[in-house]
Structure formats: structure tokens, C-alpha cells
Amino acid sequence: MQKIFFARPPIPVGVADPCLTDPACGSSSAKIAYKNGDVFSFLKRKHTILESGILVETSSSYIRHMAEALDVKHGSKYNTPYFPELIREDVSGPLDPVRAGKFRSALGIALYLSSDRIDICYSVRLLAGFMANPSEQAWKGLIRLTKYLLNTAEYGTLLSAKLPGSSVFREASHDDMNHRMDIYSDSDWSGHRVTRKSFGSASYALNGCVFHHICRSHRTVSLSSAEAEWYAAISAACEGIFLRAIFVFMVAAAECSLDLKIDNSAARQLALRQGVGNKTRHVAGRLLWLQQSVREKVLDVGAIASAYNLGDLSTKMHSANRLRALLFLHGFVDALTGAAVGEDDFARMALQEQAKLQVKRVRVEYARQHGVTGSLKGEAGKLTKQVALLTLLCLPTTSEAAEAGIPYQSYGMSNMTWATVLLCCCLCIYRALSWARDLHGFDMNSLLEMSSQDFASKVIMCGLMPECTMEQYMCFFLLVVVWTMHRYILRLECELKSTCTEPVNREPMGARSSVNVKVVIPQELFVTLHGECFHHKSCGVLKTSRNPSKRLSLCSHCKDMLTNAE
Structure with a gap:
């Protein structure tokens, strides 16, 4: 768990520091970090006070010790810490006693780093299952993790202070609101190929600042995705209530709301009602206290889109782009340059989600108006694709989306307004043509x-x-x-x-004729819907059609020539 420390406010000008003049305050060599640029160390972590917040860095010496223990050189550039073979059946042999000792030593360092480097929590949780009996497959997975850490040793966490009542995606507009703690819970369903157990994960944000993350394996095998999400929500809510009690005690806050965000609609509806119902009897009764907590207003349950769920970080193996986008939401930065990790990846993901949302809205509205219950096919499917293309063209660029930086917020009113107008016009024209x-x-x-x-x-x-x-x-x-x-x-x-109206002298093919035939290219041309012109052979501008069944249309000049020839 990451600790947040609030430095002492600066002393006014002209007033002596009592801790430096009064012997009772302690040693005169003590220093207090309170201004930008000050650095202090706590629990072997480097804390730097910046204008935008407090940058927390873990010493890279731990990563070097892991590399030395496993004899790994910094030569490869892995951008993900995952080794897919860890969730499959292990058919490799056990390690010898010497390498098994190195494995446990390096994995112990990784367990210590995982409290700050939450991007490796999932891999560390999988490798921890091999602590008693390390195997060759686990050895390869730990080497892959070490190479990833060597490649991302400069990653740090920026703890940015926001107004009370803020969230990760929105900042409060007033400073007189109550404090807010958000819990982003998520889980996979039987992700482990061998045990078929699920992995639950949750991220905790206080006033929009992510300060804690958990990754746990379920003890039982879930029979449905809703059950897996329910177990993860129970575990996340328990720890959230405990963390809120600690925060209220430390800052003497009057109120601090607790919001649990779940992306699974079935688990969310189960939390908002009372009882198990007919289809959820397999859920143990001891786990239904969450319903009572919601009814008693201990916490609130809300919805969150799967793409923006911070808890998805440690539930499965992600691609490099998805991993960096989630790290951006958790406040990861490059300690050397100060740039946010995955900012561009998050902007691209937000654009894709907005495009999917717009297409889904059009599809639902079309199905509602025409009474379609199944999947859209034929002309309706073509209309949906056209709307998708139009939406992508009207959406803002990546830089504009990055400036907004949050989902469910308008990226640019002018672009979205024009997109809405064009979509309405297309729908109206389509409905008029159908009628x-x-x-x-x-x-x-x-x-x-x-x-x-x-x-x-x-x-x-x-x-x-x-x-x-x-x-x-x-x-x-x-x-x-x-x-x-x-x-x-x-x-x-x-x-x-019509500019091509100059006379052209052409000779018939075959034997040369003594009489030159003078043909004038017609001024009025017949243009089809595809912008192609079709003429008689005597015009000299015949364009063959790609579709053999298409009827060739003659221009007026060609018709006159055929009439005179007859």
C-alpha cells in the first residue's frame, strides 16, 4: 500500500523555526520537505515534491539485485511482464536446489516491489504459486518479469492532490464538498486454465488520487461471470470500508462517501436488490452482507465502463497498449522526463470507445423504430457501417482527446454537434426513402x-x-x-x-482508307451514378464496365451517328 504524507506548511517570513531554535523539538539537523524540489526518503522510497504532486520512486537497486540473482542482462526490451505459459498446465521439471533458492530470493524482491509497481501484481501473484515447488516454466516467467522491470525501471507514481469530491475522471468544481473514495472492482472468469479459479482486482482512489491496489485469487471456482465479479466486489468492499475508517480517523473528516464501481451489470443488480432470487441460490448467504450495506447507505454501487475500469489492471494479461493506458489512469509517470506513461494510448482508446458508443446508439435507435429484435443485416447493416465511418471522421484528433483526457466528457462541442446533425440527416433521408x-x-x-x-x-x-x-x-x-x-x-x-470539343482525325483499323473520317467528341456526355461515361465505339472514348450485366447508355451524339449510318 502506498503511503501519502502531508508536509508541514511553510513558516511565514520573519518568524524563526521553533524546531531549529527550541532544543525540545529534537536535533537541529532535522530537515522538513515542504517546497517544490525537496526530496526525502521513507521506507526506502524516494519522495520528490513537485508542483503537480508528490513523485514516489522505488530504488532501482532492487531490480538490479533481481537481475544479478537470475543472471539476466539488460539486453531485451519487453513491454509487458506477462508469461502466458504460467496459466497453462506445467509440464516442465522442477528446479535444482541452487536455482530454486535464487528463484525464491528474486521472487521475494518482486513481492516487495509489487506494492509500488502495481503493473506487475498479476505476474507476481501467478509466480507466487510456484514458491514451494519452483519449475522451469516458473523460472522463465520470472526472467520475463525481470526483463520488463529492467526496461521500465524509471517508472514512478505521481500522487496529485485534487479538490474533495473529485474522481479519477472528473475534478470537483467546489472545494466545500465531502471527501470521496472510489473503489474500482473487476474480475475475470476462470482465467487460470488449470485450476479454473478467477483473479479479482481492485484499485482505490481518494479524491481522484489512486493510492492502493489489490490482486487476489479466488478460493472457489465461480460458476458464472456474475459470481466471479460478486466475489471480487465483496473483497474490494471489505477493504474499502477499512481504508475509509482509517482516513476518517487520521484527518478527522466528518464524512467520506464510498462508491463501489462494477462493470458487470448482473453483479451490480444483485448488489442493489435484496435476496438471492431463483437463479443465484449457489451464492453463499454469508456473502449477501453487501446488499445490506447498500441498503444502509454504508456504500453506493455504481456502473463503470469496462474500458475505463481501473480494476482491470490485474485481472488478466493485457496488450502493451492496454497496459499503458491503465497505468496512465493510475498516475504512472516517467521519473526521468516527467511525462505521463500511456497518455497517447489512453487517448486512442477513448476515441475508439466513443466511436463504438455512437454506433451502438444508432443501432439501438434504428432497432427501436423499426421493431428489429435480432442482429441488423442487409441495408440496416450497411447504414450502421456508414454511420461508423461518419462518426470516426467527425471525432476529434488524438491530441484533442488527450487534452480532454477523461471519458464521458465532450471532447469538442463543435465536432460532436456537426456529427449529430449529419447523423440525423442521414437517418431522416433513409427513413424517407424507405417510406x-x-x-x-x-x-x-x-x-x-x-x-x-x-x-x-x-x-x-x-x-x-x-x-x-x-x-x-x-x-x-x-x-x-x-x-x-x-x-x-x-x-x-x-x-x-465539355472542354474536350476539338475535332480529332481517326483512321479505321485494318486497310487504310483514302477518305479521312472526322469525328467530333460530343459535348453532352451521359454520366452514371459512379461517375463513368459510356459511349459508342465510333466516339473513340468507350469505357468498359467492370460489371458485364450493366447496360451501356449512349450519348446523343452516338445516337445521331447510328441513325445516320442506318
Whole structure:
């Protein structure tokens, strides 16, 4: 557990320090760290006071001792501490007594480091299971962990002070709010391939500053993911109540709220009700005290998205990008440069989650309006993909998201507003086309190929129907706008292609003819929806279609030439 120490406030100018003048205060050689740049050591950890908080660093000598004990050289650059074979069946042989002693010595150092380096808690917990009987497989896993520590020896934790009532993702706007302690609980389900036991993990944040983390293996095999999450929440809540009692006693705080965040909806609903129900009888009755604690307002249970759940750090083996993003939420920094670890990875993850959320909202709204219960297929699936592409284009860049830095917050009102307007327009146009196709039998392709008179008659015929609503009138207005823009684009293309009007002399293939045939490239060209032009062979500008079944359309010049030839 990480300790937070509050330095003594500075002494006013002109007032002598009583601890330096009064012998009763102790030795005159004592120093108090209270200003930026001061450094002090406690429990073999280096603490540096910065403007943004207190930087806590663990001595790198422990990592060097691990490397010397295992005879590991700093040559590789591993960016994750995980060894996947540790959760599979161990078929390797045991270590000899000499290497077994080195294994236990190095693993003891890793256990000491895991209190500060919470990114290795999961790997250390797996390796601790081999303490009694070390094997070759465990030896390889410990070497992998040592190489990762050598590569990330400069990692430190920045404890930043925020206003009371703040969280990891939001800072309070007023300084008169009560203190707040958040518990981010998570668990996997039967993650160990051999024992099929789950790993529970939890991170604790006081006013938005992460100060504690746990990683524990469940004693029983969970029969469902909800049960595994429930066991992890029970363990996290027990320790959270204890830590809150310590904090209230130390600072003499009147109130400190305790919020338990769970990303599993089934476990969350189980905590918010009373009793086990018909489908959860296998949950032991002694574990239902959490329901009573919620009812008595001892703590509150809330939801958190899986991507932003800090407790997910020690539940499974993550990729390098995911690991760095979680370390960013826990306040990890590079002690040499002061840069936050995984800031760019977290920004990319936040953009991806926002895109998924927008697509999910459109899919749910479409299913609700059309009464679709299954998965969206066909035109609905294409619409969802188009919305996804539009959402990605309208989302802010990585730098803009990094400036915001928190989920569930608007990254840029202008971009999101335009994205919402475009999405609404696409949905309105799609609904208008569906309604018009069902009643009158014309689709988007036939609509864009209509002439001005035909299109006007169709719109008037559809708009004057007595069952039309105001929403449908707005949809048809958007259709008129789309059709007008399409015609305007076609006119521009015709004007651009009409520049090729100079006469060209061509000779027929085969035997040379004594009479030169003079062919003029037509000014008016037929343009299809895909922007391709199709002409007769005599035009000299024939474009073959990729689709053999597509009908070739002739321009007016080609028709006149065919008529004269006949």
C-alpha cells in the first residue's frame, strides 16, 4: 500500500523555526520537505515534491539485485511482464536446489516491489504459486518479469492532490464538498486454465488520487461471470470500508462517501436488490452482507465502463497498449522526463470507445423504430457501417482527446454537434426513402436518375398525401436538397468534360482508307451514378464496365451517328 504524507506548511517570513531554535523539538539537523524540489526518503522510497504532486520512486537497486540473482542482462526490451505459459498446465521439471533458492530470493524482491509497481501484481501473484515447488516454466516467467522491470525501471507514481469530491475522471468544481473514495472492482472468469479459479482486482482512489491496489485469487471456482465479479466486489468492499475508517480517523473528516464501481451489470443488480432470487441460490448467504450495506447507505454501487475500469489492471494479461493506458489512469509517470506513461494510448482508446458508443446508439435507435429484435443485416447493416465511418471522421484528433483526457466528457462541442446533425440527416433521408419505396416503389438510384418534372411530380404526390406527418415533410425536404446537390454536381462534371470539343482525325483499323473520317467528341456526355461515361465505339472514348450485366447508355451524339449510318 502506498503511503501519502502531508508536509508541514511553510513558516511565514520573519518568524524563526521553533524546531531549529527550541532544543525540545529534537536535533537541529532535522530537515522538513515542504517546497517544490525537496526530496526525502521513507521506507526506502524516494519522495520528490513537485508542483503537480508528490513523485514516489522505488530504488532501482532492487531490480538490479533481481537481475544479478537470475543472471539476466539488460539486453531485451519487453513491454509487458506477462508469461502466458504460467496459466497453462506445467509440464516442465522442477528446479535444482541452487536455482530454486535464487528463484525464491528474486521472487521475494518482486513481492516487495509489487506494492509500488502495481503493473506487475498479476505476474507476481501467478509466480507466487510456484514458491514451494519452483519449475522451469516458473523460472522463465520470472526472467520475463525481470526483463520488463529492467526496461521500465524509471517508472514512478505521481500522487496529485485534487479538490474533495473529485474522481479519477472528473475534478470537483467546489472545494466545500465531502471527501470521496472510489473503489474500482473487476474480475475475470476462470482465467487460470488449470485450476479454473478467477483473479479479482481492485484499485482505490481518494479524491481522484489512486493510492492502493489489490490482486487476489479466488478460493472457489465461480460458476458464472456474475459470481466471479460478486466475489471480487465483496473483497474490494471489505477493504474499502477499512481504508475509509482509517482516513476518517487520521484527518478527522466528518464524512467520506464510498462508491463501489462494477462493470458487470448482473453483479451490480444483485448488489442493489435484496435476496438471492431463483437463479443465484449457489451464492453463499454469508456473502449477501453487501446488499445490506447498500441498503444502509454504508456504500453506493455504481456502473463503470469496462474500458475505463481501473480494476482491470490485474485481472488478466493485457496488450502493451492496454497496459499503458491503465497505468496512465493510475498516475504512472516517467521519473526521468516527467511525462505521463500511456497518455497517447489512453487517448486512442477513448476515441475508439466513443466511436463504438455512437454506433451502438444508432443501432439501438434504428432497432427501436423499426421493431428489429435480432442482429441488423442487409441495408440496416450497411447504414450502421456508414454511420461508423461518419462518426470516426467527425471525432476529434488524438491530441484533442488527450487534452480532454477523461471519458464521458465532450471532447469538442463543435465536432460532436456537426456529427449529430449529419447523423440525423442521414437517418431522416433513409427513413424517407424507405417510406417512399414502400408506397411508390422507387429507390435512391431511380430517384437520382429522374428528370426535374418527374421528381417534382413524385414529391408533390407523396407530400400531398393526407397521412403525411411533419417529420415526413422534413424528410422530403432533405430529399429535395440531396437531389438538387446531385444535379448540380452532374452539371459541373458536364462543364468540365465539355472542354474536350476539338475535332480529332481517326483512321479505321485494318486497310487504310483514302477518305479521312472526322469525328467530333460530343459535348453532352451521359454520366452514371459512379461517375463513368459510356459511349459508342465510333466516339473513340468507350469505357468498359467492370460489371458485364450493366447496360451501356449512349450519348446523343452516338445516337445521331447510328441513325445516320442506318
